[in-house]
Amino acid sequence: xxxxxxxxxxxxxxxxxxxxxxxxxxxxxxxxxxxxxxxxxxxxxxxxxxxxxxxxxxxxxxxxxxxxxxxxxxxxxxxxxxxxxxxxxxxxxxxxxxxxxxxxxxxxx
Numbered sequence: 001x002x003x004x005x006x007x008x009x010x011x012x013x014x015x016x017x018x019x020x021x022x023x024x025x026x027x028x029x030x031x032x033x034x035x036x037x038x039x040x041x042x043x044x045x046x047x048x049x050x051x052x053x054x055x056x057x058x059x060x061x062x063x064x065x066x067x068x069x070x071x072x073x074x075x076x077x078x079x080x081x082x083x084x085x086x087x088x089x090x091x092x093x094x095x096x097x098x099x100x101x102x103x104x105x106x107x108x109x
Contacts, residue, residue: 012059013076015048016041025074027089033070034093038063041070 033041041063046056063070071090075083 010076011050012045012073015045015050016074030071030086030089031093033067034090034097036064036067038067038070 038060042056042060045051045059046053051059068090071086075086078086
């Protein structure tokens with residue numbers, strides 16, 4: 001299973017959709033994912049019993065490399081308004097992280 005692909009996202013959405021549907025996930029949760037704080041999600045994924053250790057490790061590596069993949073999986077079964085709201089929140093977090101860590105400016109000498 002390759003995490004970030006639609007089929008994988010469907011399985012993950014089924015596991016985590018309860019949290020989204022019942023609004024247990026808020027802005028701080030999305031901010032933690034954005035910062036790469038995914039240990040709770042990895043633990044829950046492993047505890048589900050639906051994935052092999054190799055698949056859990058693949059998810060962990062993929063989500064550490066690109067945390068947006070986890071958000072996309074969580075949003076797989078969300079309604080259109082929720083998807084838009086969390087995409088806007090993610091974009092805001094992107095802007096904030098870029099302003100905190102500005103890109104280096106090339107110097108001409």
